[in-house]
Each structure stands twice: as C-alpha cells, then as structure tokens.
Ligand code: ATP
C-alpha cells in the first residue's frame with residue numbers, strides 16, 4: 044500500500060518510520076526541497092495549490108493523509124474526489140479556524156476559555172472590557188508554536204495587539220491561570236473503535252512545547268473527562284486517524300485549548316513508551332486495520348531539541364535516552380529533533396532529565 048502525505052516535515056518522516064515495517068511505501072508533497080521526510084519516501088516539491096504537482100504527488104497512492112492542518116481545504120476536497128483521505132476535509136473545516144473549533148466544542152458541551160471575535164481596534168477595546176486582563180489575542184487561523192499571538196497584560200500592550208487585529212481576523216481569549224497543560228491523544232478506526240493514550244503533561248515556554256511527560260500524575264478523573272470529550276468530538280466528525288486535544292487544567296477540570304487533527308509533538312514519547320505509537324495507530328486507522336494497544340509501562344518524557352543539535356555521543360551515553368534527529372537545518376528556536384527518556388523507575392527518569400538539560404544547554 045502506498046500512502047500519500049501532504050507535508051514532508053518531521054511528522055511525515057515519523058509516520059513513514061512507523062509504516063515501513065508494515066510494508067507501506069510513502070510519497071510526500073511539500074513546498075520545500077529540503078523536506079526532512081525525503082529520507083523516508085519520495086517528495087514531490089510543489090505548492091499545495093498547484094494541481095499539476097498534486098497529480099504528480101498522488102500518482103499510485105492508495106490513501107492520502109496530512110501531517111499539518113493548514114493545508115488548503117480545497118486541496119483536500121480535490122483529492123477526495125479520487126482518493127480516500129483521512130481525516131476528511133470536513134474535519135479540516137472545523138479545526139482550521141479557532142472560532143469554528145470553539146463553536147463546535149460549545150455545541151458538544153466541551154468547555155473552552157471565554158473568547159470574543161475581534162477584527163478592529165474598536166472591537167478589541169470592547170472585547171477587553173468584557174474579558175479583561177490578562178488576555179491573549181490570537182489570529183483565527185494559521186498559528187503554530189505561539190506564532191500569531193499577542194499577550195495582553197495591561198493597556199501598555201494594546202498598540203501591538205491593534206496591529207495584529209487590524210491585519211488578521213482574531214479572537215481575544217481570557218488568559219487561563221492553569222495549574223498545568225495536558226494533552227490527550229486518541230485514535231479512531233474506520234469501524235469506530237477508539238484507543239486513548241494516557242494524558243500527557245506539557246510544559247511550554249514562549250508558546251513552544253519544551254517538555255512532555257507521561258503518564259500525567261493524579262489524572263484519573265481528568266482522563267475520564269478528556270476521553271468523554273474525545274469520544275464526542277471524534278464521533279461527531281466521523282474521524283479516522285490520530286487526533287490530539289490540548290487542554291488547560293483549571294482547578295479540577297479541563298478547558299479545551301486546541302484540537303490537532305493529526306499526530307502531535309506531545310505524543311512523540313509513544314514511540315518508545317507505548318506498545319503501539321501514535322504514528323503506527325494513525326496508519327492502522329487510515330489503512331482500515333485494527334488499532335494496536337496503547338499500553339504503557341514505566342515513565343516517559345520527551346524533550347524538544349530547538350535551534351542546534353546536541354552531541355549525539357553524550358546523549359547515547361545516558362541510560363534510557365533515545366535521540367531523534369530530524370536532519371533539519373538548525374535555525375534559532377526551530378524544532379529540529381527530540382529526545383525520549385524512558386525509565387521504569389521515576390526517580391531515574393528525573394535524574395536523566397537533569398543530565399540531559401546540561402547537555403542541551405551546552406549545545407545552545
Ligand atoms: P501549537 O504549537 O500547539 O499549534 P499554537 O500556536 O496554535 O500552538 P496555542 O496552543 O493556542 O497556540 O498556544 C500556545 C501556548 O500558549 C499554549 O500551549 C499555552 O501555553 C499558551 N496559551 C495559549 N492560549 C492561552 C490562554 N488562553 N491562557 C493561558 N495560556 C495560553
């Protein structure tokens with residue numbers, strides 16, 4: 044079976060690394076000639092809106108999927124005329140816009156942070172009266188790694204927020220004083236079966252994910268809440284594949300932050316830490332296969348490598364450490380790899396994370 048993936052970044056690369064053992068072959072479409080998935084399959088270099096390149100990419104593929112949600116919906120609709128595409132264009136329509144995503148959640152009874160849509164300086168001022176400080180202004184679409192966001196702590200921040208909302212459709216969101224951030228990774232198969240990974244605890248800095256740990260501690264009732272929301276969402280969307288839901292924990296409850304219709308950075312630990320990885324389960328789902336168990340054993344952490352590569356030999360010398368280098372060009376704050384740490388003893392995991400931090404700080 045040949046699987047076509049729109050996008051040839053690290054997620055595409057890791058999907059292929061999970062699928063090659065099952066005998067799958069991969070083709071990618073990516074605007075960049077340096078797409079790092081090129082190590083694992085053929086990359087057609089072209090824009091997502093170039094129909095000729097779309098046809099070249101799709102030659103001989105059996106199923107199509109995507110590794111990021113900002114693919115134009117029209118591209119996916121075009122491919123759907125001829126190919127099975129999972130998740131569907133209908134899913135993309137709901138999750139590409141923060142407003143549509145929040146409306147969907149509200150209609151399913153899933154709580155989200157208070158927000159208002161903002162398209163002008165007047166609307167920003169009205170929304171700030173309603174929502175108050177601190178708040179976050181976000182572009183409705185195309186944001187990632189905290190890009191397209193503006194934090195508003197006081198009136199002093201208004202002028203830069205005005206610039207953003209007069210050039211882009213935005214939402215103003217209350218800044219949630221969360222106790223922690225958690226994500227749930229779920230996979231739904233074509234026959235509607237669902238598997239869930241344990242909740243993952245995520246630490247961000249400057250809007251970028253730095254460290255994930257799983258299973259999250261003291262999260263039994265939150266897991267029940269999260270899986271209830273995941274079931275409602277995936278069933279409503281007739282979802283096929285792996286989905287990630289990011290949450291804020293506020294007191295003893297969850298607020299949904301974002302839905303990613305794909306495998307996710309906070310699920311990379313599942314490669315070594317779960318019986319079936321998020322990548323393998325995504326492929327099983329889209330290929331119409333039964334899903335694999337998500338059982339975990341011991342404790343995992345994932346640390347992102349941003350900006351520059353650490354010394355591989357120093358990493359390899361640490362017990363329980365698994366380096367993943369994406370072979371992307373190092374650029375400041377760019378995600379170019381990650382490291383999974385897996386231990387059966389949690390104390391050992393903490394110790395290894397300490398050693399890892401000193402190796403990473405010498406690299407940058
Ligand atoms: P991603 O890289 O996950 O796609 P993104 O750029 O789409 O990120 P968000 O997930 O909305 O953006 O925000 C990134 C991070 O910024 C969040 O994980 C959180 O740490 C912080 N953040 C965003 N919105 C809020 C909020 N309303 N209250 C508190 N913190 C927030």
Ligand code: MG
Pocket residue numbers: 289300301
């Ligand atoms: Mg996010």
